[in-house]
Amino acid sequence: MTIPLLELKKLGVRYGPLWGVRHLNLKVGAGECVALLGANGAGKSSTLKAISKLLPTMEGKILWSGNCLARCNTERSVKLGISHCPEGRRVLAQQTVLANLQLGAWIRRNKTEIRADLEYCYELFPRLAERRLQLAGSLSGGEQQMLAIARSLMAKPKLLLLDEPSLGLAPILVEELMQCLAKLNKTGLSMLLVEQNIYAALAIAQRGYVLEAGELVLEGNASDLYQNENLRRSYLGDKL
Amino acid sequence: MEVWLQLLVNGISIGAVYALFALGYTLVFSVLGVINFAHGAVFTCGAYFTYIFLGGVVGSNGLLAAQKLPVTFPLAIALVLAGLTAAMVGLLVETVAFKPLRRRGAEPLLYLITSLGAGVIIVNLIQLLMGAEAYALPSNILGSMPAVLALGHGLQIRTVQLLLLLVGGVTMLILNIWLNQSLSGKALQAVAEDATTARLLGINSGAMIQLAFAIASFLAGLSGGLVALSVNIGGPYFGISYGLKGLGVLVLGGLGSVPGAMLGGLIIGITEAFVPAKLSAYKDAVAFAFLFLVLIIRPQGLFGKPPIEKV
Numbered sequence: 001m002t003i004p005l006l007e008l009k010k011l012g013v014r015y016g017p018l019w020g021v022r023h024l025n026l027k028v029g030a031g032e033c034v035a036l037l038g039a040n041g042a043g044k045s046s047t048l049k050a051i052s053k054l055l056p057t058m059e060g061k062i063l064w065s066g067n068c069l070a071r072c073n074t075e076r077s078v079k080l081g082i083s084h085c086p087e088g089r090r091v092l093a094q095q096t097v098l099a100n101l102q103l104g105a106w107i108r109r110n111k112t113e114i115r116a117d118l119e120y121c122y123e124l125f126p127r128l129a130e131r132r133l134q135l136a137g138s139l140s141g142g143e144q145q146m147l148a149i150a151r152s153l154m155a156k157p158k159l160l161l162l163d164e165p166s167l168g169l170a171p172i173l174v175e176e177l178m179q180c181l182a183k184l185n186k187t188g189l190s191m192l193l194v195e196q197n198i199y200a201a202l203a204i205a206q207r208g209y210v211l212e213a214g215e216l217v218l219e220g221n222a223s224d225l226y227q228n229e230n231l232r233r234s235y236l237g238d239k240l
Numbered sequence: 241m242e243v244w245l246q247l248l249v250n251g252i253s254i255g256a257v258y259a260l261f262a263l264g265y266t267l268v269f270s271v272l273g274v275i276n277f278a279h280g281a282v283f284t285c286g287a288y289f290t291y292i293f294l295g296g297v298v299g300s301n302g303l304l305a306a307q308k309l310p311v312t313f314p315l316a317i318a319l320v321l322a323g324l325t326a327a328m329v330g331l332l333v334e335t336v337a338f339k340p341l342r343r344r345g346a347e348p349l350l351y352l353i354t355s356l357g358a359g360v361i362i363v364n365l366i367q368l369l370m371g372a373e374a375y376a377l378p379s380n381i382l383g384s385m386p387a388v389l390a391l392g393h394g395l396q397i398r399t400v401q402l403l404l405l406l407v408g409g410v411t412m413l414i415l416n417i418w419l420n421q422s423l424s425g426k427a428l429q430a431v432a433e434d435a436t437t438a439r440l441l442g443i444n445s446g447a448m449i450q451l452a453f454a455i456a457s458f459l460a461g462l463s464g465g466l467v468a469l470s471v472n473i474g475g476p477y478f479g480i481s482y483g484l485k486g487l488g489v490l491v492l493g494g495l496g497s498v499p500g501a502m503l504g505g506l507i508i509g510i511t512e513a514f515v516p517a518k519l520s521a522y523k524d525a526v527a528f529a530f531l532f533l534v535l536i537i538r539p540q541g542l543f544g545k546p547p548i549e550k551v
Contacts, residue, residue, distance in 0.1 A: 052440060078442030090437045092430050099426050106427060107442035155442060 003066040005030045005190050006051065006082075006159055012059025013046045020046035021214045022059070028159060028192050033185040035201040035222065036194045037231070038211035044194040045087055047211075048161045051192070052084035053077050079107050083157030087164050087194075089148040093137025097128055100136050100147055104154030114154070121150040124180060142173040149180075159190045166197045178204050202226045242394045247513045249391075253401035254470070255509020256408030261463040261482060262489035262501040263415065264456030270432035270496035271445075271452045272342075274351040278333045278359035280483020282457045286326040286464025287473050288366055291375050293318035301371025315381045319407070319465045326461020327454045333358045334453040342449070359483075367476040375473040404466050411462065412502055415455070419498065428452060432496065481524060488531045494544025503542060 004027040011024040021043035028034045036044050049055040051062060053074045062069045064080055072080070092100050101121060105114045122129035125146040131139060136147055145165055152160055165181070166174040174197060182204040185191055195201035202208055202222045210218035210231055218230060225231055261283060268276045295312030298304040313321060337354035382399055390396050419425040430438040431448040438445055467482065489508050493500025508527050515526045540546045 054436065054439070074439040075442050075444045078440070084440050086437065086440060090434060090440075092433050092437065094433055095426060095429060102423055103426055103430055103438075103441050103443070106423070151441070 002029070004028060004063075005032075005065060006192070007063040007066075008047070008051070008060065009063065010060035011047065011050060011057060011062065013043070013050045013055050014058040015046075019214050020055075021050070021211070024060070024211070024214075024216055026209055026216075026219075028190050030158075031185075031188050031190055032207065033181070033191040033193060033205045035198070035205035035208035035225075036192060036211065037198050037201065037208055037225075040196075041213075042211040043214040044211055045163055046214075048084060048163050048192065048194055051077075051161060052082055054084075075107075078155055078157075081156075081158030082161065083152040083155045083159070084161040085148050085152040085163065085165065087167065089141075089144045091136040091139070091144045091147050091151070093135065095136060096133050097136055097139070097147055098132040100151050101128075101132075101154050104151035105156075107155060113156075117154055117156065121153055124153075124183075125150055142169050142177075145169060145173075145177065149177075153184070157189070159192065160184070162191060162193045164194055164196055166195060166200060174200055198231065199226065244514075245393075246395055248510060249395065249397055250401065251510030251513030252506060253397070253405040253408075253509075254512065255506035256405050256412075257463045257466050257470075257505075258482075258485060258489050258509050259502045259505025260408045260411055260459050260466075262486045262493065262505050263412065263498065264459040264463075265486055265490045266493070266496055266498055266501040267428075267452045267456045267459075269490065270498075271428065271435075271449050272338070272351070274348045275355075275487070275490070276333070276338075276453075276456070277352060277355040277483075278330075278337065278362060279355075279456065279460055279486065280479040281359035281362035282326050282330050282333070282460040283464040283467075283482055283486075284363060284366060284476060284479030285329050286322045286461030287468035287479070288370060288375075288464075289322035289325045289461060290318055290465030290468050291377055291473060293321045294378055294381055296375065296378060298369075299371045299373045299375070301373055302367070302369045304369045305371070315383075315469075319462060322465040323458040323462040326464065327458040329362065330453045330457020330460070331450060333362075333457075334450055338449075338453075339446075342446075363476050363479070370476070372475050374475050375468075377468055377472060381469070398470075400470050404470060407462070407466060411459065415459075416498065424451075485524065485527065488528055492531050492534055492541055494541030497541070497543035500541055500543030 006028040008024050008026040012022045013020045024047060036047060038044050046055060050057050053072055069077065092103065101118055105117065108114055127143050128146055128150055131143065136144065139147060149165065165177055169177065178200050181191065185204065193201050193205060202225055205222045208220065208222050208225045209216060218225065218228065264279055265275060292309055293313045294315065295309060297306060297308045300306065333355065337358040338351060341350055341354060385399050388396050388398050389402060419429060427443045428448050428451060430441065430443060431445045435445050464479065485508060489501060489504040492507065493504030511530045512523050512527050515523045
């Protein structure tokens with residue numbers, strides 16, 4: 001069996017006495033798009049933050065191409081090829097679109113390649129090209145999300161961690177965004193996609209995991225999960 | 241007519257130095273969200289370093305009594321060296337008083353205590369090494385330049401004032417170009433705006449904070465040297481009033497705002513210059529009274545953003 005690009009082994013993340021995530025086993029293969037689903041507070045964002053080292057790992061291991069990332073920090077993980085596109089977009093509002101993209105490529109030095117990738121991002125999101133000298137804070141929510149994704153791409157990642165990219169977007173924009181992500185995945189970019197919009201996510205993912213209160217409750221092929229009754233329940237909660 | 245023009249010239253030249261000094265507070269505040277209370281002490285260091293690099297002899301009261309450097313540097317080089325040495329002092333302050341707290345995610349209030357402590361230690365070290373006496377910079381530093389230049393219409397400017405204005409202006413221009421045009425300047429601003437996001441882009445925020453300290457302390461050292469040229473060194477504690485004034489400029493301009501610090505420095509400098517000579521003992525009081533007035537109208541400072549209430 002080939003070594004997966006990213007593997008979480010019994011991952012545990014804790015906030016004080018409370019576990020955000022526990023006993024999580026998860027794999028993302030090279031070129032794969034994996035959805036990580038669950039209700040609010042299920043531990044999806046905590047998982048992404050543990051992978052990008054914004055949160056310390058309290059239990060278990062994170063393996064990157066088979067190597068343990070125990071003593072790695074966020075800056076180093078970006079250099080290794082893990083790019084985390086955070087929840088709520090978090091564009092640098094006081095800087096231009098272009099500056100945001102340039103800073104996305106901060107860890108890279110090859111100017112020609114960076115320029116080529118900048119053109120690629122503009123091709124992918126033509127709106128960003130039109131607005132490249134505008135302050136990022138003046139963009140609409142959808143445009144800011146495009147910018148956040150494009151900025152993550154500028155680091156030339158092997159794995160893109162996406163935290164709720166559809167949050168707060170109009171349905172038509174969600175559709176457009178998901179198609180764009182599917183296109184990126186086809187170019188060979190691996191993705192771990194955290195979504196509240198489960199069906200949109202499963203439409204582009206190959207596999208999915210479902211978290212409930214920090215524990216893994218379901219995993220499988222995207223097409224199987226799509227039809228799973230329990231998924232609806234664990235996403236919306238038992239009480240409904 | 242000429243009188244107020246003359247006062248304006250005086251105000252702008254000292255204001256440029258206040259602005260330069262306050263920019264250091266601003267840079268550190270913008271990346272860390274805390275005020276570095278050792279900044280005034282670094283300013284004092286800059287003044288003493290300038291004296292020493294200009295070939296000055298240490299007085300008789302300190303441990304270094306009657307010592308001097310074997311070489312004497314020309315003024316421009318002495319100022320740059322003083323800035324660089326001050327930058328090293330600033331980095332030391334960061335390592336000792338800030339980094340350990342940052343690692344532990346300490347309360348912002350604690351930085352106030354540690355930086356204040358670092359400032360006190362620096363000032364006392366200066367007193368220990370150099371003595372408590374006042375120092376006058378060598379009088380021949382300007383070489384063959386006349387001490388006063390006539391600008392026509394009865395207007396005149398001391399050569400030192402012109403120097404303050406030029407060095408202050410050029411340094412601020414370079415700093416602004418660097419901050420807004422270069423990628424590393426933009427990275428520093430990214431850390432200032434959102435440190436977590438900056439980390440996700442691979443920007444080492446620790447290194448950026450050190451860079452901010454180095455630049456801020458360079459500016460403090462340089463402005464210390466410039467003030468020493470203008471009014472001489474009144475003793476190890478002479479930085480304190482400038483430190484307070486710098487804080488005033490920081491608040492006036494708006495915490496963390498670069499254009500705010502520059503404009504605030506000029507405003508405080510000009511306000512002071514217009515205090516009549518017989519009231520010159522109240523110069524600081526007038527400057528701060530003016531600061532209060534502005535803050536009543538604009539509590540966030542000239543360029544500060546009003547705080548956004550999050551519900």
